[in-house]
Amino acid sequence: MKFLADSMLGRLAKWLRIMGYDTRYQSFYTKEDFGPLVQDKRTLLSRHAKTTARYPGSLMLRSEHVQGQLYQIRTEFQLEPDRLRWFTRCLICNVLLKKTQAEHLRLSVPDYVLYENPSQIRVCPSCGRHFWPGSHRERMIRQLENWGF
Ligand SMILES: [Zn+2]
Numbered sequence: 571m572k573f574l575a576d577s578m579l580g581r582l583a584k585w586l587r588i589m590g591y592d593t594r595y596q597s598f599y600t601k602e603d604f605g606p607l608v609q610d611k612r613t614l615l616s617r618h619a620k621t622t623a624r625y626p627g628s629l630m631l632r633s634e635h636v637q638g639q640l641y642q643i644r645t646e647f648q649l650e651p652d653r654l655r656w657f658t659r660c661l662i663c664n665v666l667l668k669k670t671q672a673e674h675l676r677l678s679v680p681d682y683v684l685y686e687n688p689s690q691i692r693v694c695p696s697c698g699r700h701f702w703p704g705s706h707r708e709r710m711i712r713q714l715e716n717w718g719f
Pocket residue numbers: 660661662663664665694695696697698699
């Protein structure tokens with residue numbers, strides 16, 4: 571399932587990406603942007619009934635909070651959250667992360683990370699950011715668990 575989050579839904583887009591869902595998000599769209607993306611089988615998510623009414627299959631989110639929005643999306647599309655897909659996507663670019671060569675890591679990853687779990691480090695092929703398990707990720711996992719995922 572691929573999503574298209576409108577410009578008001580930056581936080582939601584981040585959490586959908588954390589959970590591994592392909593989520594297109596921009597802080598600004600022109601009027602012409604939505605059409606082609608929706609035709610590309612992206613499900614438009616918006617808080618505005620006027621916007622969702624224009625695109626069949628899109629979802630009007632009732633809650634203004636991320637937790638409520640995620641619940642509604644899960645219920646509406648009968649999504650089964652899959653922990654194996656969590657943290658597989660760049661949170662900024664939305665592309666799938668890749669394994670990387672150890673020699674590239676020395677320059678871009680702190681030594682303790684390299685030492686503790688080198689096989690868990692992933693790189694974004696688009697922006698070059700590195701991601702690895704750590705306290706930041708554990709906080710996000712706890713947040714998702716607190717939300718019931
Ligand atoms: Zn990236």
